[in-house]
Amino acid sequence: MHDVRPxxxxxxxxxxxxxxxDALSHFERLLVDAHLAGCDACRVYDxxxxxxxxxxxxxxxxxxxxxxxxxxxxxxxxxxxxxxxSVAAAASVAIVAFLGFTAAPDRSAWQDxxxxxxxxxxxxAGTNDLLIDIVRPALAAxxxxxxxxxxxxxxxxxxxxxPGV
Numbered sequence: 001m002h003d004v005r006p007x008x009x010x011x012x013x014x015x016x017x018x019x020x021x022d023a024l025s026h027f028e029r030l031l032v033d034a035h036l037a038g039c040d041a042c043r044v045y046d047x048x049x050x051x052x053x054x055x056x057x058x059x060x061x062x063x064x065x066x067x068x069x070x071x072x073x074x075x076x077x078x079x080x081x082x083x084x085x086s087v088a089a090a091a092s093v094a095i096v097a098f099l100g101f102t103a104a105p106d107r108s109a110w111q112d113x114x115x116x117x118x119x120x121x122x123x124x125a126g127t128n129d130l131l132i133d134i135v136r137p138a139l140a141a142x143x144x145x146x147x148x149x150x151x152x153x154x155x156x157x158x159x160x161x162x163p164g165v
Contacts, residue, residue, distance in 0.1 A: 008035060012042050020053050 005013075012035040018024050019032060036043050
C-alpha cells in the first residue's frame with residue numbers, strides 16, 4: 001500500500017528536484033525552506049535525492065563502445081512548401097467559384113422584373129427567392145413594386161416613397 005502525502009509535500013518534493021539544478025525562484029526557495037522546517041519526511045527525501053544527485057554527478061563518464069549515429073535530418077525546402085500552399089489556395093478559390101456559378105439557378109429566361117414577380121407568385125407561400133433578384137435601379141425608376149412581407153403579404157403592391165413627404 002502506498003502512502004498518501006499531502007499536496008504541500010508533493011509540491012515541495014517537485015521544488016526540491018528543481019532546486020538541485022539551481023532553478024528555483026527566491027519565493028519558491030522560501031516556500032521549500034518553510035516546509036522543510038516542519039516536515040521530517042520531506043527533509044529525509046531532500047537528503048536522499050541530494051546524495052543520489054551528487055553520486056551521479058561525480059561518477060566518471062562512460063564511453064559508448066559503439067558510436068551512435070543519428071539519421072540525417074531531411075531539409076524541407078520552404079519555398080516549395082510556400083508555392084504548394086499558394087497553388088492549393090488558388091485551386092480552392094477556383095473550385096468554390098465554379099461550384100457557385102454552377103449551383104446558381106438559370107435566370108436568363110426572365111426578361112424583366114414583372115416576369116420575376118409573376119414567377120414568384122406562382123410558387124407556394126414562403127418561397128420568395130425570386131423577389132430577391134429584382135434589380136434595385138428598376139425599382140427606383142418609378143411605379144409600384146411588390147413587397148415580400150408586411151401588411152400586404154407576398155405580391156402586395158406598395159407605392160414608392162416620395163422624397164420629402
